Amino acid sequence: MSEPQVSDPTPVLALADVSKSFGAVQALRGVRLSLFAGEIHALAGENGAGKSTLVKTFAGVHRPDDGQVLLNGEPVVFHSPADAQHAGVAVIYQEPTLFPDLTVAENIFMGRQPRGAFGRLDRGAMNAAAEELFARLGVVLDPAGPARGLSIADQQVVEIAKAISRDAKILIMDEPTAALTGREVERLFAVARTLASHGCALLFISHRLEEIFSLCQRVTILRDGAWIATESVSDLTEDDLVQRMVGRELTELYPKVAVDPGEVALEVSRLTREGVFTDVSFNVRRGEIVALAGLVGAGRSEVARAIFGVDRWDAGSVAVEGKPLRAGSPTTAMAAGVALVPEDRRQQGLVMELSIERNMAVTGMKRLRRGPIIRGSAERALASDWATRLQLKYSRLSDAVGVLSGGNQQKVVLGKWLSTDPKVLIIDEPTRGIDVGTKAEVHRLLSNLAAEGLAVLMISSDLPEVLGMADRILVMHEGRLTAEIARADATEEKVMAAATGRGEAAA
Amino acid sequence: MSDVKNRLMSWESALLVLLIGSWSVASLTVEGFSGTSNMSFLLLDVSEIALMAIPLTLVVITGEIDLSVASTLGLTSAIIGTLWDAGLTIESIFVIALLVGAVCGLVNGLLVTRLGLPSLAVTIGTLALYRGLAYVVLGDKAVADFPQVYTGWATGSIGPIPKPILLVAVLAVIAGVILHATPLGRSVFALGYNQEAAYFAGIRVKRIKLWLFVASGVFASLAGIVYTLRYSSARADNGTGLELAVVAAVLLGGVSFFGGRGTLPGVLTGVLVFGVLRNALILADVSNEVLNFVTGLLLISSVLAPNLATLVRNRRSRTVTPPPLMEGTSV
Secondary structure (H helix, E strand, O other), X not given: OOOOOOOOOOOOEEEEEEEEEEOOEEEEEEEEEEEOOOOEXXXXXXXXXXXHHHHHHHOOOOOXXXXXXXXXOEEEOOOOHHHHHHOOEEEEOOOOOOOOOOEHHHHHOOOOOOEOHHHOEOHXXXXXXXXXXXXXXXXXXXXXXXXXXXOHHHHHHHHHHHHHHOOOOEEEEEOOOOOOOHHHHHHHHHHHHHHHHOOOEEEEEOOOHHHHHHHOOEEEEEEOOEEEEEEEHHHOOHHHHHHHHHOOOOOOOOOOOOOOOOOEEEEEEEEEEOOOEEEEEEEEEOOOEEEEEEOOOOOHHHHHXXXXXXXXXXXXXXXXXXXXXXXXOHHHHHHOOEEEEOOOHHHHHOOOOOEHHHHHHOOOHHXXXXXXXXXXXXXXXXXXXXXXXXXXXXXXXXOEHHHOOHHHHHHHHHHHHHOOOOOEEEEEOOOOOOOHHHHHHHHHHHHHHHHOOOEEEEEOOOHHHHHHHXXXXXXXXXXXXXXXXXXXHOOHHHHHHHHOOOHHHOO | OHHHHHHXXXXXXXXXXXXXXXXXXXXXXXXXXXXXXXXXXXXXXXXXXXXXXHHHHHHHHOOOOOOOHHHHHHHHHHHHHHHHHOOOOHHHHHHHHHHHHHHHHHHHHHHHHOOOOOHHHHHHHHHHHHHXXXXXXXXXXXXXXXXXXXXXXXXXXXXXXXXXXXXXXXXXXXXXXHHHHOHXXXXXXXXXXXXXXXXXXXXXXXXXXXXXXXXHHHHHHHHHHHHHHHXXXXXXXXXXXXXXXXXXXXXXXXXXXXXXXXXXXXXXXXXXXXXXXXXXXXXXXXXXXXXXXXXXXXXXXXXXXXXXXXXXXXXXXXXXXXXXXXXXXXX
16 A cells, blocks of 8 residues: 655545444445545445445445544544535535526525625625636636536536535545546546645546546545455556456456448438437448447437437438338337437436336336236246346345446346347447446447347447447537548547547548 | 335225224214115215226326316216206216316316426316306206116115215226236336336326326216216206315325325225215214315325325434445345
């Protein structure tokens, strides 16, 4: 274990042999972690490794069953999140919750607004203070503008500014980059480095390993609730890190096998939805994985939604195996063999309160009937069949799907759609928020499905995934297709150039 | 799911205990309560409430509400009276009455699904609208003298079981099977929990809601027919205020006001509990105002009780069970 290069050897915040269990589930077992002023420390582990519980222990949501939280070397007990906040701990979540109708500055100073004469809000002072915070963070944002309509990246910056204005010394960032584009990630990293240089301690959580390597100095690895190692990032390779996280060697992360593409399965011509995307034409052949790359907001998910019929299109056409689809009807799209694994698992992919088996069976209820009645045994058999094929980790099929980890939830969504025996699978951000082990499984699965003749349209913001998995890459920029890049010619630079509208890459 | 199921089961068993308890107390303390003829009357007296509660159960599980049912009942009754006065045959009047109910439901459904208006506001509006229409149609007249064949059916019974209750039983079984064992029923639960996810799974959310509103209207006018025949009196103010009793019974029956949860057996038990309380209070010469008070109390406590139960459960098990959706519980 190497020490960071800081003068004060006492960690500002630390966990000493902390254990925490929930009923029979041991979420943390003797975990230790020290955060020093001025360091950016990564927390790595698969889903279910205990990262969230650790964060919540720092944030005052959970109290350890055993072991201690140390603040500047002294044991403390955070009785509530407010306690932790007073002690200078701030948590920035993946999707911040701002008050959309208030201004940016009002959100930052919520509850502590500067007052003028007669107790009136002193907007001038408030905006100036916010401006100063943004200057310290090195970002440009309008303090007087409304919070509504800010990108997730900007919302995170507002949250960070809020934390700084409260004199937070310890910043915990729980998967802040999951929904950000490349450029936004860079800005967030710049902010993080500025904070660290001012003496803040940062704990950074991300499933993207390259981010850990580019941003952090040290990394603590958890597996199954236990502390595995704390290492200097420079002493590790990505493979070392992955191996310690999963406890086994992963073969290839992107195992796409070469397939000779067959007939055209999905043909999209001149598809237009006014104000959203324009004149989008492409096809996907049987056996092919075609990636749709681009920045968040380029219109990729919207094209997928239109093909599947969740949204209407205004002009153009979509055909599956030569047969045209009707606009705006998911039922006809499903009947024609289209399946959509949507971007937002929790809101669109699954009904969290319903059981695993109900969620799996929801797309194929008509085939499980005898007369008008659904046969419970057939439903269960279908669910357990797909659970086995997808190596789902669960205790009972009758459990609410919400208790599964992100990766296993994604498997349920996949099972629900694969059970319809689709011809075209559209999958939007297949591995967002999924740990590396499951990620590799999903990739292998997609590759096998393509090899069996399925046409796959994959939307992804994860460039290594796009480059590793796709036979062809389509790039969208501001609602238009700007490039088509063959697998052999694809580089991150070419894709990014097309995605940001720098035209020379357009083929 | 098993957890949800357990909760429902325990809610239903609690309800069953409540039913038996109130029944026993009423039998012991209220004179004339436990006689066979009163039992028959008790059942007959909840037949309209039960008819309206059956489709409303499904409507509320989808996360919507229909408060216009009692007004649809009144409008149906007024139209039956007017047409009977005008000399149409009673059979054709029944058909027209059911069509009127369907149109009432269709209007609610279209406003909710096509224009995206909140059903609470829409059906408060049509609650006033349909009742007003009933007065426009029939004024404050009362029409009587319906054919004895039908009024006899509405008041008759087989053994101790009133004939309208047999109709209720048949419809309840059909609705129960639809809700709990068919794709339509599964879709109703799924969209009640999460409309967006249901839509993304190819469930025709709007169409299902529209048809449930239509069913609610048709069942309300069926209740209107039974009501009119049972009292042999068609009036515009028939069933005024009954919507609250129906909603109270549905919520008491364990259907979540926020959608997703509920069972038909639970609702039928809720209807019976409501019927026992009302019957016992009437026999005990309690005034109408107090009856309204009791309905209100039932409504509030049935919305409150599940929340209280959850609160107590959470408090008791704060350190024992993991919060749902926690990371550590997956493996």
